Amino acid sequence: xxxxxxxxxxxxxxxxxxxxxxxxxxxxxxxxxxxxxxxxxxxxxxxxxxxxxxxxxxxxxxxxxxxxxxxxxxxxxxxxxxxxxxxxxxxxxxxxxxxxxxxxxxxxxxxxxxxxxxxxxxxxxxxxxxxxxxxxxxxxxxxxxxxxxxxxxxxxxxxxxxxxxxxxxxxxxxxxxxxxxxxxxxxxxxxxxxxxxxxxxxxxxxxxxxxxxxxxxxxxxxxxxxxxxxxxxxxxxxxxxxxxxxxxxxxxxxxxxxxxxxxxxxxxxxxxxxxxxxxxxxxxxxxxxxxxxxxxxxxxxxxxxxxxxxxxxxxxxxxxxxxxxxxxxxxxxxxxxxxxxxxxxxxxxxxxxxxxxxxxxxxxxxxxxxxxxxxxxxxxxxxxxxxxxxxxxxxxxxx
Amino acid sequence: xxxxxxxxxxxxxxxxxxxxxxxxxxxxxxxxxxxxxxxxxxxxxxxxxxxxxxxxxxxxxxxxxxxxxxxxxxxxxxxxxxxxxxxxxxxxxxxxxxxxxxxxxxxxxxxxxxxxxxxxxxxxxxxxxxxxxxxxxxxxxxxxxxxxxxxxxxxxxxxxxxxxxxxxxxxxxxxxxxxxxxxxxxxxxxxxxxxxxxxxxxxxxxxxxxxxxxxxxxxxxxxxxxxxxxxxxxxxxxxxxxxxxxxxxxxxxxxxxxxxxxxxxxxxxxxxxxxxxxxxxxxxxxxxxxxxxxxxxxxxxxxxxxxxxxxxxxxxxxxxxxxxxxxxxxxxxxxxxxxxxxxxxxxxxxxxxxxxxxxxxxxxxxxxxxxxxxxxxxxxxxxxxxxxxxxxxxxxxxx
DNA sequence: AATGCTTTTTTCGAAAATGAACAAAGTAGA
DNA sequence: TCTACTTTGTTCATTTTCGAAAAAAGCATT
Numbered sequence: 001x002x003x004x005x006x007x008x009x010x011x012x013x014x015x016x017x018x019x020x021x022x023x024x025x026x027x028x029x030x031x032x033x034x035x036x037x038x039x040x041x042x043x044x045x046x047x048x049x050x051x052x053x054x055x056x057x058x059x060x061x062x063x064x065x066x067x068x069x070x071x072x073x074x075x076x077x078x079x080x081x082x083x084x085x086x087x088x089x090x091x092x093x094x095x096x097x098x099x100x101x102x103x104x105x106x107x108x109x110x111x112x113x114x115x116x117x118x119x120x121x122x123x124x125x126x127x128x129x130x131x132x133x134x135x136x137x138x139x140x141x142x143x144x145x146x147x148x149x150x151x152x153x154x155x156x157x158x159x160x161x162x163x164x165x166x167x168x169x170x171x172x173x174x175x176x177x178x179x180x181x182x183x184x185x186x187x188x189x190x191x192x193x194x195x196x197x198x199x200x201x202x203x204x205x206x207x208x209x210x211x212x213x214x215x216x217x218x219x220x221x222x223x224x225x226x227x228x229x230x231x232x233x234x235x236x237x238x239x240x241x242x243x244x245x246x247x248x249x250x251x252x253x254x255x256x257x258x259x260x261x262x263x264x265x266x267x268x269x270x271x272x273x274x275x276x277x278x279x280x281x282x283x284x285x286x287x288x289x290x291x292x293x294x295x296x297x298x299x300x301x302x303x304x305x306x307x308x309x310x311x312x313x314x315x316x317x318x319x320x321x322x323x324x325x326x327x328x329x330x331x332x333x334x335x336x337x338x339x340x341x342x343x344x345x346x347x348x349x350x351x352x353x354x355x356x357x358x359x360x361x362x363x364x365x366x367x368x369x370x371x372x373x374x375x376x377x378x379x380x381x382x383x384x385x386x387x388x389x390x391x392x393x394x395x396x397x398x399x
Numbered sequence: 400x401x402x403x404x405x406x407x408x409x410x411x412x413x414x415x416x417x418x419x420x421x422x423x424x425x426x427x428x429x430x431x432x433x434x435x436x437x438x439x440x441x442x443x444x445x446x447x448x449x450x451x452x453x454x455x456x457x458x459x460x461x462x463x464x465x466x467x468x469x470x471x472x473x474x475x476x477x478x479x480x481x482x483x484x485x486x487x488x489x490x491x492x493x494x495x496x497x498x499x500x501x502x503x504x505x506x507x508x509x510x511x512x513x514x515x516x517x518x519x520x521x522x523x524x525x526x527x528x529x530x531x532x533x534x535x536x537x538x539x540x541x542x543x544x545x546x547x548x549x550x551x552x553x554x555x556x557x558x559x560x561x562x563x564x565x566x567x568x569x570x571x572x573x574x575x576x577x578x579x580x581x582x583x584x585x586x587x588x589x590x591x592x593x594x595x596x597x598x599x600x601x602x603x604x605x606x607x608x609x610x611x612x613x614x615x616x617x618x619x620x621x622x623x624x625x626x627x628x629x630x631x632x633x634x635x636x637x638x639x640x641x642x643x644x645x646x647x648x649x650x651x652x653x654x655x656x657x658x659x660x661x662x663x664x665x666x667x668x669x670x671x672x673x674x675x676x677x678x679x680x681x682x683x684x685x686x687x688x689x690x691x692x693x694x695x696x697x698x699x700x701x702x703x704x705x706x707x708x709x710x711x712x713x714x715x716x717x718x719x720x721x722x723x724x725x726x727x728x729x730x731x732x733x734x735x736x737x738x739x740x741x742x743x744x745x746x747x748x749x750x751x752x753x754x755x756x757x758x759x760x761x762x763x764x765x766x767x768x769x770x771x772x773x774x775x776x777x778x779x780x781x782x783x784x785x786x787x788x789x790x791x792x793x794x795x796x797x798x
Numbered sequence: 799a800a801t802g803c804t805t806t807t808t809t810c811g812a813a814a815a816t817g818a819a820c821a822a823a824g825t826a827g828a
Numbered sequence: 829t830c831t832a833c834t835t836t837g838t839t840c841a842t843t844t845t846c847g848a849a850a851a852a853a854g855c856a857t858t
Contacts, residue, residue, distance in 0.1 A: 235760050
């Protein structure tokens with residue numbers, strides 16, 4: 001008999017595969033597990049009874065499919081373990097705790113100095129996690145893992161590569177800093193990649209195995225998902241759509257190049273253009289609100305941004321040929337006008353399917369379901385649930 | 400006891416996995432197989448003795464690693480089966496036959512009318528294959544598969560999507576046409592994807608599991624390889640680098656968009672520009688020769704093409720973040736001047752690694768090892784060896 | 799209520815894969 | 829030449845996984 005921790009982390013053993021398959025989607029039927037793990041019916045059945053006996057898996061419901069014997073809906077025992085997700089944001093930290101049945105148990109937020117250090121962050125997160133765990137009546141050592149979402153590319157060993165938002169953090173190994181404080185497995189990923197995991201787990205991409213996500217927010221990021229796996233590339237830089245160089249003579253970008261997509265359609269830039277033109281500083285929420293209401297200047301800014309964004313997505317399509325695009329971030333909340341402009345521009349910048357081509361040869365466009373920075377925190381939780389971006393585990397347990 | 404054919408095609412059985420692992424790299428040691436298949440040493444050992452007993456696998460050599468017991472080099476029995484690769488080109492067809500130890504047994508070429516039909520092609524290929532097989536003293540029914548390389552994107556079910564080079568072929572299901580004539584498993588892929596397989600199997604990408612290939616030839620294509628798998632995308636369009644739209648007001652492209660990379664750096668266009676400027680039509684071989692010798696006008700054309708190509712590769716890097724770029728196609732034969740220009744432009748158009756970053760955070764650039772259209776035919780063979788792009792198998796054997 | 803149909807779930811003997819211990823085959827240095 | 833060390837290859841009892849058949853649990857029609 002093994003504990004949930006071992007099962008959860010075992011990459012090869014069938015029992016582990018089953019547990020993680022359930023963790024990934026929250027609840028599942030045995031038949032679904034047969035498909036997603038590739039194991040034999042009998043194997044799944046046997047292991048499932050064992051897992052039920054040891055209290056790791058629970059029957060939660062019974063689901064009829066119209067015909068035939070109804071199937072049992074299974075879920076991991078919520079009491080068997082918990083996962084935490086942490087968003088390390090600009091002057092703020094947000095922490096969510098979930099059980100293994102995907103129920104959010106705690107979701108808190110607190111402000112930080114804008115120049116907080118990794119050590120500050122780790123200490124604050126630890127204090128806060130201890131407090132929250134106490135409220136939930138569990139011990140912090142029961143956490144199966146903590147996921148960190150960072151607004152910067154992260155290398156495979158947990159180092160922050162390009163401190164564009166948090167410049168002083170560049171070069172820090174964020175994973176080891178947190179591992180030392182928290183003493184449990186740490187998973188690190190960049191913010192947009194977390195967003196994709198959140199959409200796969202709770203949002204617009206549930207059940208999708210292949211898609212590309214564009215996140216239009218203050219910055220522009222994205223994620224490439226192939227076979228349900230978020231691609232990280234050789235160094236963790238993959239899907240930095242905001243820094244596709246679209247115009248070699250365009251505006252200078254914070255990354256050091258010119259004419260990046262972000263300089264045309266990034267939120268920071270749009271806000272600056274708006275302030276320059278209308279003389280009044282606005283928040284991104286105000287900006288989105290005015291653009292949605294059709295305020296001419298703002299609408300035009302969004303229109304132009306959509307034009308460039310569609311171009312970028314066209315190029316991404318030419319390279320990756322995904323069946324689905326998910327459009328996320330605050331700019332997506334502008335609604336139809338942004339999405340339509342984007343699709344129109346996309347059509348002009350991607351290889352046109354031949355005239356007789358069936359509908360399915362065009363990619364689908366879907367707007368993400370998360371608002372605010374929910375996608376990021378929840379994605380950080382999903383990091384643990386899906387055992388993605390795992391980095392440190394051999395730290396001594398917090399005393 | 401099972402025949403090589405079943406083993407070769409069985410996707411799940413360990414024996415099949417071992418056979419295909421050997422087929423993919425030509426010859427291997429048992430330890431390599433343990434790593435690449437993920438099976439236990441004991442399993443590999445047991446199955447290997449069985450495979451040797453049935454004559455499928457042979458000991459070919461013994462390799463010392465300096466320390467420890469030397470390992471046996473294994474190879475598939477060349478007499479156990481053969482694979483054919485077919486290039487369906489512009490006014491020409493090329494066919495290669497290999498044994499399972501990667502030895503080329505036959506490599507022939509013949510001209511076709513420029514407007515030959517798929518049926519013509521299938522009949523000619525069949526006649527030629529029968530002849531070649533007879534010369535080799537084997538029966539055509541012993542072929543383990545035939546790979547087809549096409550100068551156009553191909554869908555998963557073998558349909559030609561965009562007949563840019565062979566316009567009348569658009570919409571044909573090339574796989575079923577050939578399957579009917581040849582009566583053996585057919586594998587279809589687009590030309591550039593085949594090129595990547597050839598480089599992985601015999602060329603510059605041996606041992607590489609992740610890379611991006613750009614092929615600069617008369618057209619521009621490419622391939623994305625992740626975990627040793629050539630990515631096809633949702634519809635088989637993936638890695639159409641030639642049609643990245645770099646300038647919305649640029650020249651019209653045959654794909655219907657403007658300013659595609661191909662309109663700036665594609666061989667067809669370069670030849671046309673050269674003819675317009677120097678009044679004399681040249682072949683691509685002549686063009687490359689003159690550019691390599693530093694002939695000013697040609698050198699400048701190549702320089703400008705490298706500038707745009709580097710830009711395109713920069714964008715691809717921002718999206719995919721590969722550890723390695725392979726540069727293939729006739730334009731690569733121009734040499735240093737093209738490659739250097741390309742790398743220089745790349746550096747200006749991709750996210751710059753921070754100043755302190757280690758060398759390994761930059762992608763490597765390597766020139767492909769194949770010349771002419773060797774990569775394409777050999778890639779078509781590799782299609783079969785690696786069981787990639789498999790489409791038809793249930794056709795009735797040719798009578 | 800009974801029967802047929804469909805899908806899920808379990809059971810159980812057979813087959814496959816594994817881990818651990820051992821044997822083999824080489825190098826390097828005493 | 830002998831011993832220590834390293835890596836490869838084999839054997840076999842134990843454990844794991846599978847396939848096929850049977851049992852179970854619902855819906856729909858008669």
